[in-house]
Amino acid sequence: MKKILIILFAMTLVYCTDLEIAPNSQLTNQNSFKTKAEFLNGLAGVYTTIGYWSEVVYKPGSSTDEMLFPARGADWKGDLQTMYLHTWDANNGEIQGVYNGLSKIIGVSNNFIDVIDASSFKNESDIKIMRGEARFLRAFGYFLMVDYFGNVPLVTSSADIQKNPPKQATRADLYNYVKSELMDLYQNVLPAKNDYGRVDKYAAEALLAKLYLNSQVYLGGTNTNLTDILTLTSDIINTSSYSLDPSFRHVFAWNNNEGNKENIFTMVADSKNTAAENISYLFSITDLTAKFGPFANGWGGCATLPTFYRSFETNDIRRAIWLAGPQFAADGVTPILADDDQGVNRQLNYVVDFKSTDPVLNADHWDGVRGGKYLMDGIGGIMINRSLNNDMPILRFADVLMMRAEALYRQNPASAEALTLVNQVRKRGNNPVAAFTTLTDANFLAERGREFAWEGWRRNDQIRFGTYNNATDYKPASEAFHNLFPIPNPQLQSNHNLNQNPGYN
């Protein structure tokens, strides 16, 4: 009996040292990408990183003459006001956010490219296109890095850089990298036609044109790429199926994804199935449920500036992107009542000129014209996760026309084709504004402002036209070194290979 017991005990004295456990509800590199269909999910993971574009619109955007994110009492108080005043430093959280957001586009793209390269499907044609799309998104991330930060590390693999920090590349190195990637992509890799929401070769051409348009900003000297821009834009205009949408408003409609001809490179948004709060922060709609329905929700802090608002002629149909003055319910008659900052219940009124004596740091909640660019056709009665159905164009056909016009204008300010192109955009949809008869720097930049207001390109335009450092409504003039953002301090501290951009030390 005792022997049996001893044997029984010995059998229970088992041992096992297996500690390999994979998460049940998440995938690892070991158990993913075993089937070809998964690569579309992987590609979707790369495309979701450009959801960050929605933050690009208001973070760098609020450093320009088109947008102010004031502190309204204690609300919104923070780094966004230093963005407007050009008083940011390397600890600015918004700038850190931009740096990290763009880095994520690059990092996630690198990972997907390496996943493909390690896969047995890597030589299949559709997988090769996906790899090209990831390279495009990585080049787009680096394009914005060139534009905002200038000098950052160039990393093109997913190998661990935490223990071996990468070296800093120069703005010119990065420029050349983006240029060579985009050239290869449009010439050899990307197809002429791709699904809506995925990039094709024209997106690479448009982005390369954008890079070339700013050559003198990135490289100094004069722009030697104007002819290249004409070549690229003529290819898009003549061989692609992209065109100007006859309706300006439809470009930003909640159902603007179907049959869209204008959007070349798009941030796809859906109220239910894409990232939360993707656009809604741009709009002041919490008080406007009577106008836009009970689901209306938004941050409500962001405004445009009086000068920028007034640059829209009163008969310009594009002026309707703004919510200005007394507000009415959907019937257009019933005033919307709300409590003002004094606690008085009266008709909601977004005043053009800020009433506060301290418009940037302590604005009144009703100060400033609000944005409604993506809202004008309604929100379809659906608003989940505080996000909208409206897709956001990053590069669209109107910009291709305007880039071409600008290249022609810079070659010859009296170019007739340039004038025609600008008026084509300006008068789209029988817009009753008067056509331009001449082009000047001032009216060119102002026209870009009206066409692309709150679309994320204003900083790029203002720097190229030399107005970024000017004093504007509530901001004094700033020094030219602000044309590059500082490398965020956390990066300088964690990667000792990095040097700060000039002016920030």
Add this chain to the structure above:
Amino acid sequence: MTIALCLSFPLFSQATTSNVRNVSEKQTITENNTPDRMQQQDQTTRKLTGVVTDKNGDAIIGATVMVKGSKTGTVSDSNGNFSLDVTDQSVLVVSYVGYTTIEMNIGTQQNISLKLFEDVRNLDEVVVVGYGSIRKSDATGALSVIKSDDFNKGTVATPDMLLNGHIAGVQVTPGNGQPGASTNVRIRGVNSISASSEPLYVIDGVPIDNTRNSASIGTDLALSSMALNPLSMIAASDIESMTILKDASATAIYGSRGANGVIIIKTKSGKEGMTSVSYSGSGGISMVSNKLELLSADQYRTFVPGAGTGTTDWQNAIFRTAMIQNHNVMFSSGNMNTSYRASISASLQDGIILNTGLDRYTGRFNVTHKMFNDILILSMNVNNTNYKFNNFQENQTSGADGGVIDNALKADPTQPIYKPDGSFNEFSALSVRNPVALAKQISDISMGDRLIANTDATLFFIPKVLSAKVNLAYDVDNSIRKAYEPIASSVGNSVNGRALIENNKYSNRLIESYLSYANTFNQKHELTVIGGYSWQEFDTYNQYTTATGFANDNLGADNINGGSSQVVQNNHEINRLISFYGRGNYNYDNKYLLTATVRYDGSSRFGANNRWATFPSAALAWKITEEDFAKDNNTVNDLKLRVGYGVTGNQDIGNFRYSSTYAINSSAGTYFGNTFYSPYNITAVANPNLKWEQTSQLNVGLDFILFNNFLRGSIDYYSKNTTNLLLAIDAIQPAVNTIYLSNIGSMTNKGVELTLDAVIVHGSQFRWNSSFNVSYNKNNISALYNNKDINYGIVSGAGASGNTQILRVGQPFGTFYGQEFTGIVNGKETFASPNQTILGKALPDVIMGFTNTFTSKGFDLSFVLRSNLGASLYNNTRAEMSQGNRLPGQNTTLEGAQFHAAGGGGITYPSSRWVENADFLRLDNATLGYNFRVIPKIVRSARIYITAQNLFVVTGYKGYDPEVNNVAGSNGIKSIGIDYNSYPHARTFSLGLNINF
């Protein structure tokens, strides 16, 4: 089962190891006279009379006199006399609280005089430590024991509240006053920044997992994110004792889980020779202990001319006098082979806020069976608690509209609760919701069962010397939470009703085996060695379903598929801990004691490069009073010096945090054409070097008994150094995430603990026991990533932004940070400087507990006083209430109203204005009881008592209560010491009855 795949291997089967000292639960004075049970049956019974006295000859009233091995027994009367039916072979067992239990043969005596000696030394009591038990006098580490008699009385939701105030160095802070709220138990300070600082709980040899997630539901749902405290699923009445292991030499046997200390819970079991049936019950009432002072309706009208004409005290409207009842029925029995104890308990505890409370029904069965002349001992402990947790809309950290308490503090006091038609009076467009409606309309109930079961077998290869033990355990907590915000409610209206169903299952399985060897050589060398292996796997499954858009409110969450849009999220994770461990105790001549332990732990939570870790410890003790020069000293009766050092770990860092995985989230994907694609989203930057947090601890202690056994106690000094603290650091970019987890921080805790116990008066008519403990702890952050400050402790409320706490090298964890407030000038807050500065700290310097018990002639009175000194709290509630822009429309304090009148608007949240001193002195518990002296024969004892809990608190703190800990995390760090709309603490009075048959 994974284990089946592993090798079967007779580990240590040749090892020359053994058992912990085999010590009986009782001190047997006449241990050679155990009668032969077989002969006893033939004896004729007769009457025995006797008297029980103390050493001075004074009668002891209420002593239990039992015939060993039977259920015959009685208690001594007011003169100490008793009479009992016995045989010549009977052995009497005589016991009384505070005295050493004796056993005595009767023989032919007709009348017997029994003398009990006070158990002042209490040193030979046996304490349960990890993997065995030891005599307390042989302990080399810093450990404390509390037995059920000394537990805090009254209704408590969790076992940790039973020991609050009794153990030096143990700080128990309730999260808030809600029944079932989480508690923070800190043994010797805070040991971690981003991992858990909670101790390990071991119940009857089974380490349990108390990590509970709460649904990460969107802010718009606005339900409470507080998970029910899993320790509340253990009935207080089933606990026999708790041992608190404090220093590393005691906890290192638990290796990677030992750094925060260990609380070992032993449940009650049946006793050989005792059959008893008992009922204990209590009923009581709770009420809010403190209300905040707001503008009354009349005051409100003076500040807001157009205000309403009604008068509503909104705090009174949400608070109530809550009923509490507890019942426990227990029966137990035992003979020489089998003993068991079975109990069922019901604890029904209503909360002081409408529609909150915690109901628990617990069944427990503990059984032990000995076979083959005690060669094989089998035991099984099974506990199931069925619970129902009624939560409320708490919404502490988000949403300008707030929850029940927030709205009770801002609702207009001139408005009625109900409209004339009986419907709730809602305040449209003012960010105020009717708090009574919130409490009554929204239902949020979690119901579940927690089963903790283990069975073990001990086989002696050599009786009393060499044995092997196998322990199998299963612990599962299975619950369903159902919440519904009706269409009729202000929060559910805009979405046509909103429902949540949450399914949670937490389980763990344990397989453990160890060998024990105990032997004494040459009468002077006593050796005890254990060595073993354990395998434990933890399985967590959470699923949340939310839905909106209901046709009507008829079915609520039970018809979640009736909602027009549903969102489902779930998560399943497993982690495994595999360990080898050993401990040796060597005792030379009962003077010099050496303990050495080592544990080799492997955890699936660590990175591939750091899966396994070794945690060693060693301790020495010297019983000075056993030396010839110190023996038989009446001033110093006992003196023992202890020194210990060890290394322990904290592996409570979450699962898979070393890895880079893909999450697939269908609500954050994209469209290609018109086809939706769920994305593979990379979650994190991998860190294959990720490992446990590590604490090394030195402890020096002295145990003493002084002045002719009048005073006993101990004093300990400790110094802890915790390194490899897990912190999120900035990932070098470009990377797939902004942050990166690394073992990079360190902190120290240094402190002194003193415990004193005295029997101040020990007459037979009157006894006064007094126990005092005080501890001092100093926490200091010694290293951070790049030694860079980390801001955390996010502030909440309308217009709130920023953090109020900072981690800074050279400062303690929980340091408050903000602007130095200097006053209000012309309706504006002014500050000493625009820069932020250190404003105080959330951790106390000193914690104290003082317990006194008086007994006389059947009456007993006891009370527990508790105090914390040196801590501050951030009063986020007062900050939000004091804004000048609350008026008109939202109620405020007089401070806020005056600020409003002076033209003030918003306030600066991170400011010294809201950091308040949180020192307090609390009368935690006071109990007056009476043991009936004249009772029917069938009743062994009967007692009634009244208990008051939280009778008063002396504090300068302006919030509801200075002991609070809202869970507000930011930057991955749980803050401590922030009070925002916390559920207030209750004051409870209860009347109870214990009756024993």
